[in-house]
Amino acid sequence: MKKPPIVWLNTFLFASTLIATITLVPWRAMTHGFDGMEWIAFIVLAYASGLSITAGYHRLWSHKAYKAHPVMRFLFALGGALALQNSALHWCSDHRVHHKHVDNNDKDPYSAKMGFWYSHIGWMLREYQASRYHDYSNVRDLQKDRIVMWQHKHYLLLVIVMNIGLPIFLGWLNGDILSMVLMAGLLRLVVVHHCTFFINSLAHIWGSQPYTNKNTARDNAFLALLTYGEGYHNFHHIFENDYRNGIKWWDYDPTKWLIKGMSWFGLATDLRKVPQERIEHARLQMQLLRAKNKVAHLPNCDEVFEKLQAEYELLKQHLADYYQAKKSLLEAKRKEMNLTPLKQQVESLKCKLAEQQRHWKLLTAAYS
Structure with missing residues (x-):
């Protein structure tokens, strides 16, 4: 050529x-x-x-x-x-x-x-x-x-x-x-x-x-x-x-x-920033993909895939709940509403998310 x-x-x-x-x-x-x-x-x-x-x-x-x-x-x-x-x-x-x-x-x-x-x-x-x-x-x-x-x-x-x-x-x-x-x-x-x-x-x-x-x-x-x-x-x-x-x-x-x-x-x-939730989802998807690639050679890989997928969906739901609560809190601030119950909800969901993230990290590390 x-x-x-x-x-x-x-x-x-x-x-x-x-x-x-x-x-x-x-x-x-x-x-x-x-x-x-x-x-x-x-x-x-x-x-x-x-x-x-x-x-x-x-x-x-x-x-x-x-x-x-x-x-x-x-x-x-x-x-x-x-x-x-x-x-x-x-x-x-x-x-x-x-x-x-x-x-x-x-x-x-x-x-x-x-x-x-x-x-x-x-x-x-x-x-x-x-x-x-x-x-x-x-x-x-x-x-x-x-x-x-x-x-x-x-x-x-x-x-x-x-x-x-x-x-x-x-x-x-x-x-x-x-x-x-x-x-x-x-x-x-x-x-x-x-x-x-x-x-x-x-x-x-x-x-x-x-x-x-x-x-x-x-x-x-x-x-x-x-x-x-x-x-x-x-x-x-x-x-x-x-x-x-x-x-x-x-x-x-x-x-x-x-x-x-x-x-x-x-x-x-007009500085543009990607919502943190989207960033976390992208990172989570890559972690799932890498974990699946690590165990693809195992004889019970289908069983492991199901377990990883279930934990992934659970963590994704925790992320969605946490960021939705944060959005609700911001909206309440704009409307000058009572923030105490929403703050407590955000803090509770944050703790649950952190616990699920630790569990996910241990799970993917174990399979790696």
Whole structure:
């Protein structure tokens, strides 16, 4: 089968920046060194560009997980140009296709089933789906966003200003243009590129699947450190419109923290969260599936299946009762009703749910 034509611009960009980084940055470090301001600029611009992709391109524009003030949309547009990962319009179009056809080798732009190299960077080096590059029918909503379209129209100029002009200006201020360009421009660009590319590659290969096994997406706390919180990818692929990826307060998800912080100052509104009951149900279904897979080889597997299914249904009912009681309590608060009996009911159901969860955990652990 004949391979599609090479995209020479992308190939030259990725190859030249990588080669220049692994040669020029060590050379400059050994012969001259880098000062504190250059390291600070590297870190600040890395987070500015990375978070513009995750909080802007991804959670805001691709998935509509929240609404952002025009000031933040403008900053995300500039940061997206700094990240040099195409315009927001094009990036979001690709990403929506990815979610709609995840793991479909013919339709998913960066299908993980095509291998690590393809999903990480290879898909951008050849015209595998060239016809898609001018079809923005799946982002008509974004075409109504004046900031998105302004960035799309002036993308090349913005890339030059943000990736060349800004590091040169910072270097001039710091008295060393070359070192700043190498650190805050070149090294920062390559690091951010490959860290965000890990979301398409490693996050579909390495990690756990606590919420769904219907696609290759994985949760990986280590990858979250490299991807601005996007490493909780299994959760994201089943609940893509949630503004969070790491749902526990201790999960490293600076994108979530940024969005939440923006909401405190009126810069973000309508933050979308999946109801906790749906999350618990998804997790419970995966636990049942794993337990059944563990015992499928046993001679009495049908009997075990029935026992697991019965306990699963019981726990699911406890979950439904508990969350329904919580909803009733919230409704009573809004109507300023007597809350004492409802609070007691919620507490009682919470205790019953916790006991059933302990029993379920012991049961599935025993069969594992």
